[in-house]
Amino acid sequence: MHPVVFVLDAQGRPLDPCHPARARKLLASGRAVVARHTPFIIRLKDRTVDQSTVGGAHVGIDPGSRHTGIAVFTSHDGRRSGLYAIQLDHRGAAIRDKLARRAAYRRGRRSRNLRYRARRFNNRTRPQGWLAPSLRHRLDTTLSWIDRLTRWVPLRAVHVERVAFDTHQLSAGKPLSGVEYQQGTLAGYEIRQYLLAKGGRRCAYCGAGGVPLNIDHIRPRSRGGSDRVSNLTLACVPCNQAKDNLPVQEFLAGKPDALARVEAQAKAPLRDAAAVNATRWALWHALTATALPVHTGSGGRTKWNRSRTGAPKSHSLDALHVGHLDQVTGWPGTVLIVTATGRGSYARTRTDKYGFPRLRLPRLKQVHGFRTGDLVRARVPSGTNAGVHTGRVAVRTSGRFNLTTAHGTRQGIGYRHVHLLQRADGYAYTVRGEES
Structure with a gap:
């Protein structure tokens, strides 16, 4: 589509x-x-x-650490049809690196033979619900794009993946037997998602990764073991067959380190999952404060929905399959990749490796009506850059701009040949095909 x-x-x-x-x-x-x-x-x-008669649309959100999938779709009687797909790429890693670099500069000021800079972090308190700046950025950019979509699309509801797995359902200890255990219903997907995250997608007994993994009972059911998630782990096929119905202490008698690791994973409480999903819950609380109805789902249900519809794995398609649905009739063939680039910096200097200023920057960001990052189209009549070029501009006080396009960078284009298409908004945009 x-x-x-x-x-x-x-x-x-x-x-x-x-x-x-x-x-x-x-x-x-x-x-x-x-x-x-x-x-x-x-x-x-x-x-x-x-x-006009406005039918409206829904939006699905699949939060992630580096990428967040957003899908706009119509929904009628459990059937969804994708209208628009967006993949939002966060810059949390860049924010974390810049904060670490700033902290290193400040520590250096206290250790070198310079004017002493007193520590101030001991006097600061964190408010309730505080998130690290890299995590707060992920939350703010997602909310910003939902706010934009409400101005562009008549949204009727929001569907968000609140947790990677439903910890309440896991703690209930439902039996894994018969069809549920063999064919993998929603309960099976929830448990598998949790065990994969908890065990690092490796066999608990031999540490093998990148191989098919089965759900194994640490204490066999034939010896009184339960179906609670605290008694389950992941095992590769050879280890699962070799263990059979042996107690884990007997099976790992010659591997004390592996035995200690398995027992430690079994004792790890389910509340650890809440820390992993902190930003998902913060996003849900922020969305519920809006006027739109918010429907939630888990990562296990999303994966289960994709397996039923036969859709490939991608962030935008995960957003399309969030929550309760019966059928997906189609999705867009392309995805808009939105990369968070920031809106520049307040710093007026560049620093050397010791944190001292070495280069002063212009105080004005706007040159001849353009700013770095603006989407422009340049029509150059002659010269080495002759032709029509569309891309992001980097302004220079000399009036000779650089233009970055999909085919490379054009340098020294006069500002008189440049026409503004869209102001810089802190994001870079590219389009790629959706996986089929």
Whole structure:
């Protein structure tokens, strides 16, 4: 399927998205104008929300540590149809590295023969619900894009993956027997997801990774073992067959280190999962504060839904399969990759490896009406850069800009040849095909 085009009415309020062919006809007839370049949005000049029938859409969110999947879709009687797919790439690692570098500079100030800088972190307290800056960035960027979608699409509900696995269902200790154990229903997927995260996707007995893993009872059921998740672990096929119904103490009698590791994993409480899913819960609390209904699901249910629909693994398709659904009729063939790049820096200098300033930067970010990161189109009539180039601009006070396109970087383009398409908003955009 083709990704849809977002549509606004004459007053800038969202209408139902339309097919790209329909958008081209509206633009060619003069009934619509381009409101935004990426994502592509048009605005109708002769239509308002009061004059239209708006069906609305839903949005699914699959939070992740480095990537967050966002899917806009329609939902009718358990059947979903994907309209638009977004993969949001976070910059939490860059934020963490910059904070670590700043801390190293401050520690150096206290150890070198310089003016002493007193420590101040002992006087600070963290408020309730505090998150590290790298984690807070992940939460804020996701909420920012949901807020944008509410201005571009008439959203009716939000579906978010709140936890990677349902710890309440795992703690219930449901029996793993018969069809549930052999064919893998939703309960089986929840338990497997939890055990994979807990055991690092390796065999608990021999440490083998990248091999098929079975769910094994640490204390065999024939010897009184239960089906609670605290008595389950992952084992490769050879170890699972060799252990059979032996107690783990007898099976690992010659491997004290492995025995201690298995027993430690078995005693690890389920509440450790809450720390792993801290940002997912914070995102859920923030979404519930909005006016939209919020429906939740677990990572185990998402994986189970994908297995039923036959969809490949991707962040945007995971977002499409979050929560309760019966069928997925289709999804877009392309995904918009949104990479968080930041909006620049307040620093007016560059530092050397010791933290001392070595280069002063211009105080003005805007040069001839352009800023670094703006999406522009340059039409150069002659010279080495002759042609039409579209990409992100890097401004220079000399008026000779650099333009980064999909085919490389063009240097020394005069500002008179540059036309603004979209202001820099802290993100870089690329499009790739969805996995089939």
